Amino acid sequence: MLTIPQLFAQESDPAAGKKLFNANCAACHKLNKKAVGPALKGVSSKYDREWLYAWIKNSSAMIKSGDAQAVAIWEEYNKSVMTAFPQLSNADIDNIIAYTDYTPPPPPPGEVQANTTTVASSGVSNDLILAALILVFAILVVMLILVNKTLKRIASASGVELVTKEAKEPRRPLWDAFVKNHFLVLMSVIFLLLSSAYFAYGYLMQVGVDQGYMPVQPIHYSHKIHAGANEIECKYCHSSARVSKHSGIPSLNVCMNCHQNIAEYNGEEDLDNGYTKDFYTKEIKKLYAAVGWDEENQEYTGVTEPVKWVRIHNLPDFAYFNHAQHVQVGQIACQKCHGPVEEMEVMYQYSPLTMGWCINCHRETNVKVEGNEYYAKIHEQLSKKYGVEQLTAAQMGGLECGKCHY
């Protein structure tokens, strides 16, 4: 977060400039790096302020008028015209320039020092406490042994006979008693059989159920960042869920809709798991390598390497499932089956995807009929027949074998 010292506020406001920059400029410009347009850091020192006003408000007019600087930059960027921003006032532009010129002041050295030392000391103290505790315990143990030894010596000296284990009359061993008791044996055999059957059944029923399957993907793609932090709609990327049986894994050109401009990660980090900014930025570079994007020159090289994702949700061949039916017609939220994807750093299979699980949902879920002309007649007739207000998917025929198996 930027903390803006007061003195800037009087002339132009970098904070306001940041807002304007993000709203108007960020699609094509970055501060430190060439994007569609040039990097804007320190742009005020390169060009005259008045020239900048004119350029930003209507660049193409300047190019037409033959302004040397304007033509030069136009040609440098493949003769692509910058969008005109006549709605920006000079003050707005001043603010933006102030933002592009703004370098956050280095934090006061003392503060940083203090901060690091506290962190360091707290780390050291934990270890120290642990070491001290261990030491105390060790001393205690040694003391107890010594006390025991001394007491024994005293006892032998004073002639007290220590009670030793006597050879007692042989008792009937427990196992023998158990074996002799036929009823108990029978009951325990039954118990054992039942419990092993229970566990065997449980084991067999989970064969092929991959709930919780969380494979390592070739690119560490975080749904938490995309769907969670940035609140990107699921169907923006998985667009074919609207029309097709497959939700589809987005093709890389969809990624590049955003990542053409987002080359590095600047969000929150999760240091415990090693998810640093650097880590995420490296993953973005993997995308660039796969799609063949040359960051330096901002162009596609044409050399591509399709990403081989590991498929997580695998329905068997004989089960037919259609995303469009559920997502578009049934208006069911993706999370209903896929779980809290927006919280998943690594995607995993949330639901068991078993037939029982499908059927239960069909029994409980009402058919979404509002505004769908297709259901008009059939819903009216069927709900009258079953005597209900709202039909479930099961009543609509969603339990018939052939609806999913063909």
Next chain:
Amino acid sequence: MAENKTYWKSAEQLKGENPMIDQLEQKEFAEQIPVNEFLGDSETLEDSNTSRRDFLKYVGFSTAAATLAACEGPVIKSVPYVVQPEQIQPGVANYYATAIANGFDFASILIKTREGRPIKVENNSDVPVFGGANARVHASVLSLYDVQRLQGPKSNGSDITWEDLNLQVGAKLKALAVTGKEVVLLTQTFASPTTSKIIDNFIKVYPNVKHIVYDTVSESAALDAFESAYGIRALADYDFSKADTIVSVGADILGDWQGGGYDSDYSKSRIPHKNQGKAKMSKHFQFEANMTLSGASADIRVPATPSQQKNILAHLYANLTGTKISDSLEAGIQSKLDKAIQALKAAGSKAVVVSGIQEVGAQKIVLAINNYLQSKVINVNTPRLIRQGNAQEVASVIEAVKKASIGGLITVGVNPVFTLADGAAFAEGLKKLDLSVAFSLKEDETSLASQYTAAVPHYLEAWGDYEFKAGNYALAQPTIQPLFDTKQFQDVLLSWTGNSQTYYDAIQENWSESILGSSKWNKVLHDGFLVVENSIQNNYQRADLAVEASVLAAAKSTGLELVLYTKTGMGDGQQANNPWLQEFPDPITRVSWDNYITVSAADASAAGLKNINVANGALNGSYAKVTVGETTLTLPVLIQPGQAKGSVGIAFGYGKKEGLQEEMQVGLNAFQFYNEFNDVQNVSISLADGFHEFACVQLHNTLMGRGDIVKETTLEVFNTKDKKYWNAIPMVSKNHMEEEVTSEGVDMWQNFDRSIGHHFNLSIDLNACTGCGACVIACHSENNVPVVGKTEVRRSRDMHWLRIDRYYSSETTFDGDNQTKDDIDGLSDSLSTFGEMEQASENPQVTFQPVMCQHCNHAPCETVCPVAASSHGRQGQNHMAYNRCVGTRYCANNCPYKVRRFNWFLYNQNDEFDYHMNNDLGRMVLNPDVVVRSRGVMEKCSMCIQKTQKTILDAKLEGRQIKDGEFQTACSSACSNGAMAFGDINDKDSEIAHLKENDRMYHLLESVGTKPNVMYQTKVRNT
């Protein structure tokens, strides 16, 4: 002492001097086993026979490894596009309009593609002509994924680049042009305006090139006759939907006669619609030698040998024009001909006469008769352009090649070495030419004899433009990137002329210059066709045909006459490597995987030829030595009811060896008998040793008066009698009272209310069904039905979900059968009479009946399944959950229709069944919406539930009601004849609901009380 005692094993040991003994005592083996050396050296390993110990080691290790590996589930990778094409959505099919024109089959079609793979052919129903695909066209999508296709150009058998090929051939062409030696361009019929232009330009650059069109199965006589009568080399077109009387003399109008494609119009005139109480339909007379689809559908079929057919045509002509002929016809034929003439005269301009006799005189007479009748059925103004071959020109080329008197031969889309009667001599000549190039899909006989083989793409990978019929244009577009390193003939020809244009550019240029007019290119490409109004009037040039008529009248046969024909499944044999077509049972003989000689029962018994059913019911046939001229082939014999006495038939298209998988190399090459491109030859046959094992799917051929299977009546009865007379509902006795089997009280079952939602029904009109089999292949393709091969078919294990039963009458008519059955008196009479009724009549009536799962509302299969794998849906479909099936086969045993199919083996990825499902390329044709069944489960027709569900989902997504006609099955959408109609009977205004109420409607084996959702429409014959 005991310690000192030594036992010796040999004299050598006793002597104790041999170091070898020491060594042997120390070591068990004289030398270390060289395991490392052995296993490390892959060459020795490959050469050596693995010892028993090694074998056990490998087995042990691999078993352990396999067991360990099996503990973990497989990791499935998903690879999305890098850049997804705009029009492709995974899981959503795209359709493209294109056209097939392979020299034999011509049609405008739609191609269904999934994720960029063409998976199915659909009819393009918007096209006015050639919009219906036949069985071969439906199967052609599988030929795209043929592993035997050429993967790149070749030069003398070794691979070559296109650049080198163009350079080398270009140089040779130039050299030949300098010397002026003739080069012949021998091509199939293209019917392509732009290709003609490109060839013309090629000839301008190389004036020594001569273009000759060669139709593998010639229609040259008809073309010559039309040319002399109308001045254009083309074929008359016919619209049989306008016909009241059709007289065909040897023309298989429902088969491949003159390019085929007439069946849908024909069927339109065959459905009797009652109008003010009186129904009308066309009357069809068929005079033919072989039993054909046309003969089977005809109202009156007369067996006649080819020479008799010529006499018949002469008499017909004489009678109509009022001339006299001295020779007289056989009495039986004469009476039928009189009837035909009477009907022709009564029908006036709605009458038509057609003929398949390959003689220019006969074809001239046909045109004269139709002109005399002022027939509106024949269309000479927009004639067909899909056969252009000239037998005489081709014959001269053959002579020139044999003598090597020309410089070069370029063949395109034809395989003359295989399809010429003296192919071997042709191949010898071809090898002597300075230049020989074969443009081919396969490394076939001709390309093996040529210096260069130019690999061409399949039509689904290619551009093309066609004019099937004057003014009726079609565009073909690629539906997939070329799978192999192939180039279109037109592209190569353009580059040989030094033109940098591509064929695609050339088509666009030609169309915008001379065809498109005010139409838009994108629109035509989207629709696949363009009809340009044609106001040309072709006038009949009258000629005196007395000589031709007298030649025909004088025709006499000397011994047996052989009639060569093309089969519905195989055609001219271009797609012989297509397992769907090999396994497709011939509609008439019901034999798959073979060609054979069809012989009439009388001729067979005279020659001692036999057909027998062996213990497991399968069909065996004697072999016969068949001799035409100096060529003799030994072919299996199939006794064909209805075959004209004195004639035999053999199908083309079989017996190919090159570019063909071993399993498909069946039958013998009948082109060897095709002397002078005449499909009629004098032949002699004699019994040969041994019996041939046929793979015939129908073992019982006659109906034996069982009227509850096929109901048939005559137009007269249909018009005059009550429905109860000709389409009665079977009665059962309940409490000693006769009651209709369909009535509520008779039923043991509880009825389920199906009045809400959709209730699917399929109607099959036996009058419109010509037995063409397009539905069978469409079903194969839609539902991933496996191919099982000849031996399995012979064991009755064919997997067709949809079969077309063919029944012969035992008497001359099916009515006669019923009469004979009713007249049976007593047990002994019934035994002998039924025995006789198993034999088909010499000239039987024939009827086709497509049978698939009847989707009974009271299904016998559902009640016997112990695991409830078979269950019923509210929408009327009988569901089959494959993953639930344990393979008891109770359901199949309890099915009265015998439509359930059992997977005796794993038919995919199994080397024992090496068809398309055993290779990666062939599996690309599989429909991803239908599961591929595994071994041990039952399968059957699902009434294309994947299609009905898709239609419902589309409506839901768009939030609308479903319109009539939207619901389709693979078979109903493939049927261009209108014989199959599918829909929702709860939609009271739909076509299917009306058909359900139709008087002709009946259910198969209604007396069983299964209440099927498939219904049939009684066949009405206009006798």
